[in-house]
Amino acid sequence: MSAATVSRSLNPLRRWSLLARFAGLPCVAQLLLLTQLAFNLGFYLVVPFLAVHLADDLAMAGWAIGVVLGVRTFSQQGLFVVGGALADRFGTRPVVLAGCAVRIAGFVVLAFAPTFPVVLVGAVLTGFAGALFSPAVEAALADEGTALERRGTITRAELFALFAICGELGAVAGPMLGAALLRVDFTLTCLVAAAAFTAILFGHYRLLPGIPARSSGEAAFAGWGEVLRNRAFLVFALGYSAYLVSYNQLYLALPVELQRATGGQWALGWMFALASVLIVVGQLPLAAWARRRLGAARALPLGFGLLATAFAAVSVSAPTEPPSGSFALAPAVALVTCLTFGQMLAVPVAQDLVARLAGERRLGSYFGFLSSTGGLAVLAGSAGVGAMLDRAYTPTPDAALPWVVMAILPTVGGVVLWLVARRTPPPAT
Template sequence: MRRRAAAPRTVGWSVVSAQAAANLGFFAVVPFLADHLASGMGLSAALVGVVLGARTAAQQGLFVVGGALADRFGPRALGLAGCGVRVVGFVLLGTGQSLPALLAAAVLTGLGGALFSPAFEATLSRAAGEDREGPGRRAWFARFAAVGEVGALLGPALGGLLLGASFLAVCLLSAGLFLALGVLLGLAMPRRAALGRPTGSWRPMLADRRFLAFAALYAGCLFTWNQLYFAMPLELSASTGAVTATAVMFAAASLAVATLQIPVTRWIGACPLAAVIPLGFLVMAASMLAVPAARALGAPPAAAVVAAALVLVAGHMIAAPTALAAVAELAGGNPPGACHGLLATCGGIAVLAGNALIGPLLDPGPDGVPATGWLALAAVPAAGAIGLRLLLSRDHSHPADPAPEGAGAATGKEPHDNPARR
C-alpha cells in the first residue's frame, strides 16, 4: 500500500521542531569554537579566521546548490543528507588535530547546513500553503524563527555544561543531536515534493529578473543582522566588562525573538509586502544609528549596544518571516528550494563583501566604533528599504500569504488576491 501523506500541519510542526533541534546542536559548539582553535589548538588569529570563514563560505555559498538539489531529489532526502554531513563534520571537528582536518570539518558543518536549511524552508512554505485552515505562511515562518531561537538560546548553555569535560564531548553531543534529528526527519518529512512541474533546474530562476532583484535587495537584511556578531561586539571591546556585556546582548536578542516573534507577526497581520518588508529594513537602519546616538547622550556602552541590538531584532522580526513567506509568491513557478537557497546565498555574499568594504571604518577607538562606521552600516538597510518599496509596489501590494494549493504559489501559478488566513 502507498504510504499515506502526513497532514500539512504535522509536517509544518516537524520542520519547526527540526529547526530548534538543529540550532541547539549548532550553537552548543559554535560559540566555543574560536576559543578552542586559539587556546586549545594554538592557531593564530588569522588561521582561526580562515577556519571560521571556511564554514560560513561553505554554508552561505552553497545554499543555492542545496536548494536546487532539494527540488531535484526532494526535501526529505536533502534533510537527511545534511544531518549526516553535519554528524561527520562535528565528529571531525572534535577529533581533528591538524589544520587540514579542521578546515575539512568546518566545510562539512557548513555544507550540512546548506543542504538541509533550504529544504526546511521550502517544505514549510509548501505545508503552510496546503493547510487550508492554518494561519498562513507568515505565521508559520514566525513559529519557525521563534521556536528555532529557543534552540539558539539553550545551545550555548548546554555546550557550556560539557565544556568542562572536553571540547570533544561538546562536539559528540552535537553530532548525536543531528543524528536524532535525521531520525525525526526520516519519520516526519514527506518523501518527495510533488510540485506539479519538473524540478531541479535553477536556470528559470536566474532568468527571473524580478526575483533576482528581490534577492539582491533583501541581502541587506542578513548583512545588517550580521552586525550583531561583528560591529556590536567591536563596540563593546573598547569598554570594561566586554565579555559579560556581549553575553547579555546575545541572550537579550535570542530571548526577544523567542518570545516576541509570533506576536509581532500577528500584529503585522496581512499588511502588504511593500509596506512590511521596507518597514523592517528601516527599523534595522535605525538600530545602526542607535549606538552613536546613545553615546552622544552619555549612555554606558553596554546599555547602548543592548538597546541597539533589541531594535535590530525588532526590525528583523518584522521583515524576515514576511520575506521568507513571500518567496513562494515572488518565485512564481520557479523551484522553491532553489529560490530559498538563492536568497541565503545572496545574503552570504552581502555579508562577505559588505564587511570587507565597511570593515575598515569599524576599527574601534577609545570611544568605540566611529560614528562614520555606524552611518555606513545604516545606509545599507536604508537603501534596501527604498529599493524593496519600489520593487514590491509595482505589482505585489497584496499580502504574502496567497491561497493554499490550487490557487497560488504552491501550484506554480501566480497567486490571486487572497488575504492571509488567520
C-alpha cells in the same frame, strides 16, 4: 463556520501563544519547526566554542582559526544555492537526510581532528551540511504553509515566524549546553551534537513525507536559469541582502560599541540574551500584526527602517564620551532592540514574499539563491564595515562614520523591497 473564522474568533492571547499555535498544527509542520530547533541546538553546541578549542587545545595560530571559521561559513552560506537546487531536483526528503548525515560526519571529524587540515575537512562538512538541509527545510515549510493557509489554520508568514522562534530557542539552549559540556571535553561536545543530528536523521526518515521533486527529470541545477531570469526576485534578493549585512553587525559592530562604551565585553552575553527574549516573546504577535494589518508593502520598509534606526542611534552617541554606570549601555541596547524588532517585522513577511515571487515553484532554488546572495553580501559588507569600525573604538567625530554608513544600507534596501512588494500581487484569499 469556516476554519479561518474559527481562527479569528480565538482569544488573541491564545492566537499568539507559541504552545497553542504549535499544538494546533499537523504533524509535518510540527516536525519542520522542531527540526529548526534541533538544528540550532546541535549547531550552537559546537560552533561558538570551536575557536576556543582550536586556540586552547590545538594551539593553532590566529590566522588558522580565522581560515577555519571563514571556510565553515562560506561552505554553508555560499553553497545554499546548491542545496536548494538539489532539493528541487530530488525532493526535500533525501536532501534533508543527506545533510543530516554529512553534519554528523563533520562533527565526528571535529571531535577527533588532531591537525589543521583535518579540522578544515570537518569545518567544510559541517558547513556544507547546512547548505544541504536548510533550503530544503525552508522549501518544505513554504509548501506546508501554503496548504495550511488555504485551510485557514495559520498563514504562511506566521508559520515562518514560529520557525524563527523555534530556531531562536535552539540558539539559546545550544550555547548553554555547550558551555557545560566544554568543561568536560570538546570531543564530548561534538559527539553530543552528532547524537542530536542522528536523532533528527531518524525522525525525518520516519516522519517526513516524500514531497515530490519540483523539477524531476531535469538537470539538477536547471532551476538556476529560472531564478536568474526572474528580475523582480533578483532585485528583491539584492535589497534583502541589506538585512543580512545589518543583522550580522550583532557579531561584528556590537562588540566594538561595547568596547567603546564600557571598555570590555562583559555585557555581550546579556545583549544576545536580550535579542533572544525579544524574539521568543514578540515574534509571533508582531508577525501576525504585520501580515494582517500592514502587508508586505508597508511591513518591509518599516522593518528596514528599524534596522537603519538601530545604527543611527549609535551614530549620535559614538563621538561623545560614554556616561558612567549602566547608562553607557543605552546605545548598545537601542542597537540590539531595533535590529531585533526590524528582523521580526520584516523577515517572515519577506520569506512569504519569496514564494510569491517564485510563483510557488522551485522554492529550494529560490531560498538557496537568496541565502547565497546574502552570504556573499555579508562577506563583502563585513570586510568594508570592519575596516571602518576601527574609527569607532574611541569617541571622536570620525566614530560616527561607520554607523552612518550602516544606517544608509538598510534604508536603501527598504526602498528597494517596498518597490518590489507594491508590484507583487497579494496572496490569494
